[in-house]
Amino acid sequence: MKLKIAVLSGDGIGPEVTQQAIKVLNAIADKYNHTFEYEKAVVGAIAIDETGNPLPDETLKICADSNAILFGAIGDPKYDNNPSAKVRPEQGLLKLRKSLGLFANIRPLNTYDSLIHKSNLKEEVIKGTDFVIYRELTSGIYFGEKKLSEDGTIASDLCTYTAEEIDRISHLAFKAAQVRRKKLTLVDKANVLESSRLWRKRVTEISKEYSDVKLEFLFVDNAAMQIILNPTQFDVILTENMFGDILSDEASVISGSIGLLASASIGKHAAMFEPIHGSYPQAKGKNIANPLAAVLSAAMLLDHFELYDEAENVRSAVEKSIELNISTPDLNSTNHFSTTNVGNFLRDFILDDE
Amino acid sequence: MKLKIAVLSGDGIGPEVTQQAIKVLNAIADKYNHTFEYEKAVVGAIAIDETGNPLPDETLKICADSNAILFGAIGDPKYDNNPSAKVRPEQGLLKLRKSLGLFANIRPLNTYDSLIHKSNLKEEVIKGTDFVIYRELTSGIYFGEKKLSEDGTIASDLCTYTAEEIDRISHLAFKAAQVRRKKLTLVDKANVLESSRLWRKRVTEISKEYSDVKLEFLFVDNAAMQIILNPTQFDVILTENMFGDILSDEASVISGSIGLLASASIGKHAAMFEPIHGSYPQAKGKNIANPLAAVLSAAMLLDHFELYDEAENVRSAVEKSIELNISTPDLNSTNHFSTTNVGNFLRDFILDDE
Numbered sequence: 081m082k083l084k085i086a087v088l089s090g091d092g093i094g095p096e097v098t099q100q101a102i103k104v105l106n107a108i109a110d111k112y113n114h115t116f117e118y119e120k121a122v123v124g125a126i127a128i129d130e131t132g133n134p135l136p137d138e139t140l141k142i143c144a145d146s147n148a149i150l151f152g153a154i155g156d157p158k159y160d161n162n163p164s165a166k167v168r169p170e171q172g173l174l175k176l177r178k179s180l181g182l183f184a185n186i187r188p189l190n191t192y193d194s195l196i197h198k199s200n201l202k203e204e205v206i207k208g209t210d211f212v213i214y215r216e217l218t219s220g221i222y223f224g225e226k227k228l229s230e231d232g233t234i235a236s237d238l239c240t241y242t243a244e245e246i247d248r249i250s251h252l253a254f255k256a257a258q259v260r261r262k263k264l265t266l267v268d269k270a271n272v273l274e275s276s277r278l279w280r281k282r283v284t285e286i287s288k289e290y291s292d293v294k295l296e297f298l299f300v301d302n303a304a305m306q307i308i309l310n311p312t313q314f315d316v317i318l319t320e321n322m323f324g325d326i327l328s329d330e331a332s333v334i335s336g337s338i339g340l341l342a343s344a345s346i347g348k349h350a351a352m353f354e355p356i357h358g359s360y361p362q363a364k365g366k367n368i369a370n371p372l373a374a375v376l377s378a379a380m381l382l383d384h385f386e387l388y389d390e391a392e393n394v395r396s397a398v399e400k401s402i403e404l405n406i407s408t409p410d411l412n413s414t415n416h417f418s419t420t421n422v423g424n425f426l427r428d429f430i431l432d433d434e
Numbered sequence: 435m436k437l438k439i440a441v442l443s444g445d446g447i448g449p450e451v452t453q454q455a456i457k458v459l460n461a462i463a464d465k466y467n468h469t470f471e472y473e474k475a476v477v478g479a480i481a482i483d484e485t486g487n488p489l490p491d492e493t494l495k496i497c498a499d500s501n502a503i504l505f506g507a508i509g510d511p512k513y514d515n516n517p518s519a520k521v522r523p524e525q526g527l528l529k530l531r532k533s534l535g536l537f538a539n540i541r542p543l544n545t546y547d548s549l550i551h552k553s554n555l556k557e558e559v560i561k562g563t564d565f566v567i568y569r570e571l572t573s574g575i576y577f578g579e580k581k582l583s584e585d586g587t588i589a590s591d592l593c594t595y596t597a598e599e600i601d602r603i604s605h606l607a608f609k610a611a612q613v614r615r616k617k618l619t620l621v622d623k624a625n626v627l628e629s630s631r632l633w634r635k636r637v638t639e640i641s642k643e644y645s646d647v648k649l650e651f652l653f654v655d656n657a658a659m660q661i662i663l664n665p666t667q668f669d670v671i672l673t674e675n676m677f678g679d680i681l682s683d684e685a686s687v688i689s690g691s692i693g694l695l696a697s698a699s700i701g702k703h704a705a706m707f708e709p710i711h712g713s714y715p716q717a718k719g720k721n722i723a724n725p726l727a728a729v730l731s732a733a734m735l736l737d738h739f740e741l742y743d744e745a746e747n748v749r750s751a752v753e754k755s756i757e758l759n760i761s762t763p764d765l766n767s768t769n770h771f772s773t774t775n776v777g778n779f780l781r782d783f784i785l786d787d788e
């Protein structure tokens with residue numbers, strides 16, 4: 081397969097970790113005879129520094145011309161600590177999502193046996209956790225009409241969903257469930273909200289096209305409990321924007337290794353892959369940042385193009401590195417390895433495994 | 435102090451557990467020379483059976499004429515399993531909240547040393563957890579305008595808050611913080627929502643009247659993480675209706691003993707106290723239901739009238755019963771005690787302690 085990949089490594093540790101993801105992708109390309117071409121573009125603070133714009137047109141063009149986007153991280157203290165700054169690095173990411181119509185945010189959650197002790201939850205509760213959250217990303221209350229009365233005493237936000245917005249992410253989520261454990265849980269608040277009732281109606285309708293997938297419903301307040309009470313019950317969770325924001329952040333604590341979490345944001349004609357973690361500016365250039373979330377995001381890229389064996393190979397390499405404690409200081413307090421060391425190990429593991 | 439207390443014990447195990455709460459309140463009245471007068475009224479399924487209305491006018495009148503309401507539980511399988519039932523027991527509770535203007539829902543969360551092992555979270559994470567959530571209960575998106583387009587393809591819900599709605603619960607929450615550890619965390623999503631920005635503006639303004647209370651802000655998605663990552667950091671959490679619904683249910687898993695959680699719902703002229711747990715119809719009449727949540731709700735009633743020593747006495751009795759394993763089967767799998775036994779122990783502990 082031939083893929084054009086836009087590389088937006090961004091700020092802070094973004095470039096270092098993204099470089100390891102590319103190293104791993106190149107090893108996969110070698111081993112499985114694919115051609116991955118990369119085109120670099122700036123975004124975030126570095127883009128403001130160079131062009132005054134956190135998402136220059138040139139970057140947007142490169143993304144639009146690519147099959148996929150590898151994204152690093154965004155943010156720099158010099159903008160965070162300046163409340164009067166009109167242009168902020170984060171705007172680059174929001175504008176990118178909007179411009180490319182990335183309507184589905186996908187976050188896998190799973191545990192690693194040798195890291196399970198790091199969780200705040202008990203091992204017997206979380207062992208075997210393996211689910212993925214499909215969060216609608218471009219509609220709902222975050223994007224609805226906002227009003228403030230003239231005297232400033234009444235404020236409102238409108239949460240709107242259309243059937244089309246619900247349908248497109250629902251199909252993605254059902255398809256994901258089909259190649260997983262064939263269970264989909266819609267999280268809503270249909271006992272109270274009209275928009276939730278539309279979600280429930282559409283998803284019930286769409287489920288008829290995926291009769292091999294078992295559909296369940298859960299109210300959002302109960303879901304917030306169940307994620308802690310019994311996380312292994314879930315396979316695919318589908319939900320609207322704000323519920324997904326809250327629940328995916330809550331669920332990120334399960335594994336105890338927030339630094340390892342990957343994500344994808346998918347649109348009709350675009351797909352972006354990025355680690356959950358931030359730009360971690362204190363670690364920039366020190367070769368200590370953990371590249372695994374970036375590498376696991378690259379594995380999601382492979383999954384997206386149905387290169388399932390290749391993605392699995394990357395995940396095996398990551399698991400092996402964790403098992404052997406070939407890890408950066410955040411996971412390994414003694415005799416730790418550098419960002420580059422970990423990337424090299426992953427590359428070698430993939431290539432030697434032939 | 436003389437108090438008129440309306441007793442709405444409701445359905446299922448409601449009457450049994452409420453009876454123990456009254457037993458405990460009577461012991462407190464004896465010991466501290468108060469006069470508590472009780473007037474019983476029906477609500478829920480039993481009210482539908484007797485009058486056809488889950489909240490008869492007579493009940494509402496008794497509540498309005500009382501200083502406080504002791505509430506049991508609501509719900510009966512004969513209505514739950516009948517989707518065509520037009521009148522539902524739960525409507526009684528919703529109508530009661532609305533009629534009495536109960537705008538603040540208060541949920542304390544804390545751990546008990548001898549039950550801490552029951553939690554899904556590790557002991558070292560939750561030990562010492564002691565916070566209370568103030569949730570706005572009568573406004574926000576649950577009560578906002580709902581719309582469905584004529585063709586059924588677009589649905590919306592409006593989230594509105596007025597300064598007055600924010601102010602009244604904020605004062606309650608700040609006052610609670612003053613007699614606790616003097617820290618208040620406002621949970622919102624002010625980076626995205628106009629209504630959240632109004633919350634932040636009003637709460638910041640009001641905080642000037644409570645200069646001894648430290649005010650912090652947390653976005654709701656981060657709050658959902660922090661409740662699991664570090665629950666001991668919180669003292670008073672203040673938040674809007676839906677965020678409070680999600681976070682209070684999430685937080686209910688911390689202690690591992692959901693059956694022990696109490697709550698209060700406060701209005702300008704009314705105050706209602708109820709256990710979190712449901713009507714548990716399978717246990718009805720078996721004298722096995724755990725009365726502690728109902729008893730702890732009675733302790734919140736005492737707190738509400740600033741009978742702090744009395745409330746503390748009730749809590750000590752509860753702690754002692756747990757410590758001595760004088761508990762119903764849900765907490766004590768061997769040589770367990772009945773609902774009545776536990777109530778008698780609490781009464782005797784309070785009276786003997788003179």
Ligand SMILES: [Mg+2]
Nearest residue numbers: 325326329655
């Ligand atoms: Mg978030």
Ligand SMILES: [Mg+2]
Nearest residue numbers: 301679680683
């Ligand atoms: Mg709830």
